[in-house]
Amino acid sequence: MFLKGDTRINCLLNGDWTILEATCVVSTIGSTCNSSIDCKETGAECLVGKCFCGRLYRYDANTKDCVKVCSATKDTFTVYEKTRIGAYNDLGRVKEITITECREQCAGNDDCLSFEYYEEEGICNWSSVTMEMIEDAFPEIIKPDPKDLYSRDCS
Incomplete structure (x- = not known):
């Protein structure tokens, strides 16, 4: 309580x-x-x-x-190497995309707060949660993975 x-x-x-x-x-x-x-x-x-x-x-x-803890989100991201957050890629998935395109498209969407990127396969998964939001609510779904997680920064 x-x-x-x-x-x-x-x-x-x-x-x-x-x-x-x-x-x-x-x-x-x-x-x-x-x-x-x-x-x-x-x-x-x-x-x-x-x-x-x-x-x-x-x-x-x-x-x-x-x-x-902050006043606004930024268009920059903190990278969490070899990390994924299971079950929260709720904003879409795109194949055959570069990391730069993936980052730019997420930064251009106010709802996109993080993305996971598979370098070898060129796959981008967008999400409406940050790593910090997951750490606070569901740390158990943070998993090691071949892809990297990029979480939006705030100021």
């Missing part, structure tokens, strides 16, 4: 409390969802049926909430 709402309460001069609404909720990051309404953390969203902290957020185990 975690507190959703202000963590401080004060009694005002008129006798009212400063907190109007605070609730205890179960963390939903990594749980099954039908829509983003099912994901209770700040900035959380439902992607491919699971709750994730959104692209600008990271899960904080101390507060059990998603915390904003």
